[in-house]
Amino acid sequence: MTEKWPMDRPLHVGVIGGGALGLSVAYRLAQAGAAVTILEKESIIGGLAASFPVGGAYLEKFYHHLFRSDRVITELIYELGLGDKLVWKKATTGNLIGGKIRRMDPIRILTSSVLPLSDRLRFFSAMAYLKLMSDYRRFEGITAVEWVEKHMGRQTYEVIWRPLFESKFGEHYRSIAMPWFWSRVYCRSLSLGYLRGGFHQLYVALEQRVRTLGGEIRTGQAVERIEAAPGGRVRVVAEGVATEFDRVVCTLPTRLFMKVTAGLPEDYRTRYDWGDFHGALCVILSLDRKFDDFYWLSINDPGFPFLVVVDHSNFMPVEDYGGQRLMYLGNYLPMTDRRFTMSDQELLDWYLPYLAKINPSFDRSWVKNAWVFKAPYAQPIVTVDYSQHIPPHETPIPGLFLANMFQVYPQDRGQNYSIQMGYRVADLALRARITSEAKVG
Numbered sequence: 041m042t043e044k045w046p047m048d049r050p051l052h053v054g055v056i057g058g059g060a061l062g063l064s065v066a067y068r069l070a071q072a073g074a075a076v077t078i079l080e081k082e083s084i085i086g087g088l089a090a091s092f093p094v095g096g097a098y099l100e101k102f103y104h105h106l107f108r109s110d111r112v113i114t115e116l117i118y119e120l121g122l123g124d125k126l127v128w129k130k131a132t133t134g135n136l137i138g139g140k141i142r143r144m145d146p147i148r149i150l151t152s153s154v155l156p157l158s159d160r161l162r163f164f165s166a167m168a169y170l171k172l173m174s175d176y177r178r179f180e181g182i183t184a185v186e187w188v189e190k191h192m193g194r195q196t197y198e199v200i201w202r203p204l205f206e207s208k209f210g211e212h213y214r215s216i217a218m219p220w221f222w223s224r225v226y227c228r229s230l231s232l233g234y235l236r237g238g239f240h241q242l243y244v245a246l247e248q249r250v251r252t253l254g255g256e257i258r259t260g261q262a263v264e265r266i267e268a269a270p271g272g273r274v275r276v277v278a279e280g281v282a283t284e285f286d287r288v289v290c291t292l293p294t295r296l297f298m299k300v301t302a303g304l305p306e307d308y309r310t311r312y313d314w315g316d317f318h319g320a321l322c323v324i325l326s327l328d329r330k331f332d333d334f335y336w337l338s339i340n341d342p343g344f345p346f347l348v349v350v351d352h353s354n355f356m357p358v359e360d361y362g363g364q365r366l367m368y369l370g371n372y373l374p375m376t377d378r379r380f381t382m383s384d385q386e387l388l389d390w391y392l393p394y395l396a397k398i399n400p401s402f403d404r405s406w407v408k409n410a411w412v413f414k415a416p417y418a419q420p421i422v423t424v425d426y427s428q429h430i431p432p433h434e435t436p437i438p439g440l441f442l443a444n445m446f447q448v449y450p451q452d453r454g455q456n457y458s459i460q461m462g463y464r465v466a467d468l469a470l471r472a473r474i475t476s477e478a479k480v481g
């Protein structure tokens with residue numbers, strides 16, 4: 041828990057970004073008695089986990105679910121009174137390999153014909169080993185490709201993992217850190233969680249709590265500059281208007297933080313303004329009938345323009361969305377990829393014919409509506425030396441803290457980890473003030 045700030049004037053903290061991280065840091069700070077102001081560029085809160093209205097409910101622009109290990113967000117959901125809406129289900133997952141949908145959970149793979157028996161046994165035992173190994177540090181310095189080839193065999197790597205690594209990380213796939221892959225196995229559960237009616241409710245509830253505690257949320261405020269101000273304060277310029285805060289927590293991606301922050305030392309920039317990121321693109325279809333039985337289908341076959349199909353309607357009841365069947369076609373892509381500048385129509389013309397390769401009876405007439413969402417800085421490229429370049433939360437500018445999903449390691453970023461980091465940095469911002477006061481005294 042955050043500490044109460046024992047001052048007559050509340051600590052004024054600016055929080056840049058109104059996603060999961062910004063909202064949770066603001067919530068904990070406001071609970072501790074700070075006066076918080078969130079500055080969010082978009083007109084709505086939620087960041088990468090934001091939703092749009094559909095069929096009388098809200099759906100995430102990018103598919104979202106929870107794992108059993110996501111304990112911090114689960115506790116927050118209960119704390120905000122939404123626990124009765126959290127549902128857990130074993131979702132049907134598969135991979136498209138050789139034009140066929142294969143169920144690939146570790147038990148089913150033992151009976152699948154996709155690999156020789158000896159490879160299936162190696163796959164199973166390597167997955168079991170990762171599931172039991174709680175310390176990721178033993179995998180530091182090793183690439184996922186090296187480890188998988190060595191412990192699961194070349195064929196398993198080629199058939200199952202290489203296509204998935206390649207479609208998620210593009211040209212960087214060979215250098216992805218083994219600790220990242222470990223976390224994908226160790227931290228993930230077969231049972232998936234979802235907030236029935238959408239995660240939108242979580243962000244709305246957080247927003248309301250922050251406001252009730254006296255916090256201010258300013259949307260449509262793109263921050264253009266952050267700099268040190270006299271008296272140990274931090275100045276933030278958004279839409280041409282400067283505001284000075286006692287403390288600032290910036291939740292922007294590290295690259296954007298570096299762009300807008302003045303006065304950072306060169307050696308800090310060299311070490312931490314580092315690495316590559318992918319953007320995310322999701323096409324969401326509203327279909328008038330069932331496409332298939334799976335919730336999650338990874339595409340291993342080459343040539344597809346999307347890497348995953350997520351059929352939300354095989355996870356949550358269609359009645360929640362006015363009877364609409366909603367299905368995502370998802371991608372992570374370099375931010376220079378032409379798909380980010382293509383029109384929605386061009387994307388649909390390209391993507392839809394591929395659905396018939398999964399279900400030959402699919403016809404375009406099944407699609408009753410479609411939406412396209414694009415976001416930059418959606419996926420860090422977690423290469424072997426990534427951990428050496430994660431900036432600390434305290435920055436060279438006193439009173440300015442950096443907390444973003446690119447500092448999540450080795451786990452793949454997720455709402456849970458942003459919320460957890462938000463709590464941690466709220467504590468840090470409060471303690472920093474106490475320490476500096478103690479010194480003055």
Ligand SMILES: Cc1cc2nc3c(=O)[nH]c(=O)nc-3n(C[C@H](O)[C@H](O)[C@H](O)COP(=O)(O)OP(=O)(O)OC[C@H]3O[C@@H](n4cnc5c(N)ncnc54)[C@H](O)[C@@H]3O)c2cc1C
Pocket residue numbers: 056057058059060061062079080081082085086087088089102103104105106261262263264291292296320370415418419444445453454455456458
């Ligand atoms: C395709 C996809 C699938 C995902 N699936 C899952 C999942 O299944 N489960 C899960 O838990 N997580 C999932 N995630 C990850 C999850 O969405 C993120 O980890 C989480 O939302 C990150 O929150 P954040 O606040 O750290 O960052 P963000 O959501 O990126 O928040 C940053 C905020 O800063 C704002 N901003 C940017 N520039 C400025 C500026 N100049 N001034 C002011 N504001 C600015 C942005 O608009 C944004 O609101 C997924 C993400 C993607 C892209």
